Amino acid sequence: MPTVTSLATLFAERPCWARGVPAEADASASPAIEGEVYDVVIVGAGITGLTAAFHATRRGLRVAVLEAGEPGAGASGRNSGFVIPTLSRVGPEDVARAWGAARAARFNAQLSNAANALFEFIHLERIDCDAQQNGWLQPDQFEAGAAVWQNRLRSLRESGAKARLVGPDEFKALTGSARYPAALCLMEGGQIDPLAFTRGLAAAFVRLGGTLVNGCRLLVPARPQTHQLVRLETPYGTVFARRAIVATNANGHDGAKNLTAATLPFALLLAAYDLPPDGADHVLCGNQPFSDVGRDMWFFRRLQGNRLVTGIFPTSTWLTREGINAELTQRIERVFDVTPARLTDLWAGRVGVTPRGLPQLLQLAPNVFGWTGCNGRGIALSFVMGQWLAELAADAPVESVPMPLQPLKPAGAPRVGVWVARRLIAAERRRRTQRDRCAGHPARGEATTPAD
């Protein structure tokens, strides 16, 4: 009998990256932060908060990071580790339409370079996070046509990305999959162990002399105080800062709930599989992760030790492990012609989705900044957002950051938005199943026609 489980349970499951990793030793069991005045206080120790902390400290500022759990407790330690230097739902031309050509050109150029900058940082700081900059692939399940591919390619190249087209033979040689007729390759993309990377960022910040306080929640929204200071309430007392950065993404709670409320908090399930000991060498042999262009996106990456990570957007709040396993096993079979040996890890994370697909740089209160809206693709983006937030915290003019600074607006009717998005994903899933059936791949559990 399948066991029904809720998404809430899967949000509490540890990701595969945490296997064998001890909980962060907390050097600050009872931190002496009460009444302290910092140049910058950052709330949230994910990629954004820690990158901002690192850069602000390097500028000579006195910085503290307050983290409710431990570094990587949010999306940064629970994602699939694809390093992709583009936005997910919108292209460079959409950014230009929304923010104007000049600003968009600077934004797109810096984002295009973000994967390079991130891999270089890993190298310079000697972060051991299984980093591989072999490129990231985005195949299309349809014969989109040469003109469509050339347009996608031109727009990416114009924005500064190093991109090229990959035909079916090369795609098969790189990934072991014959399913896709063509793909785009972002040559500077790649993959990392995201939890190890986030912990490495935390260590780099602490090495610079920064203060990281684990297990320390912001209790009420940071608010301006007299003498230009921002007041931050924590269980360890009140802390003051000249500037505060709220880097809690769609995972903000307590005093950072408002940031979560600015997006549709969309769930994404990830799963790690053992591959069979024989017959799986071809699977993602080039160590390039890929995500296809579907709304019901299929995505895969190889892990060390004959393993693979994939995932799926859940279309309901209640699900069964057996059902998820059956769906993902079927995808692996269809894409790689291999049946995985065992589902080893299943966990969920929260993605901050904005209605227009654009990230938002936010002024939450005077001298309090934040951002939200990674729309599911935020490793490279968080790495640049962190640097821009550090600039704002160091009093750089707002115009130096290539994004408009806007006030926080709660997302309208988030439940309705999530419901609609789930229905659209479910419809596409049904269409793909239908197409596969027509192509002679019955769904799992369906009667198969014995071969003649």
Ligand SMILES: Cc1cc2nc3c(=O)[nH]c(=O)nc-3n(C[C@H](O)[C@H](O)[C@H](O)COP(=O)(O)OP(=O)(O)OC[C@H]3O[C@@H](n4cnc5c(N)ncnc54)[C@H](O)[C@@H]3O)c2cc1C
């Ligand atoms: C399942 C999943 C898969 C993904 N896959 C990819 C991928 O392959 N590639 C990619 O580019 N992007 C991916 N993303 C997106 C990416 O993970 C995020 O954009 C990125 O990690 C955001 O980092 P962050 O530092 O802004 O936020 P987070 O990492 O979410 O950090 C926020 C931190 O704030 C802390 N916090 C919350 N409230 C408080 C409070 N009141 N007081 C103190 N601390 C608080 C949390 O504990 C958390 O540690 C994925 C996301 C998910 C959920």
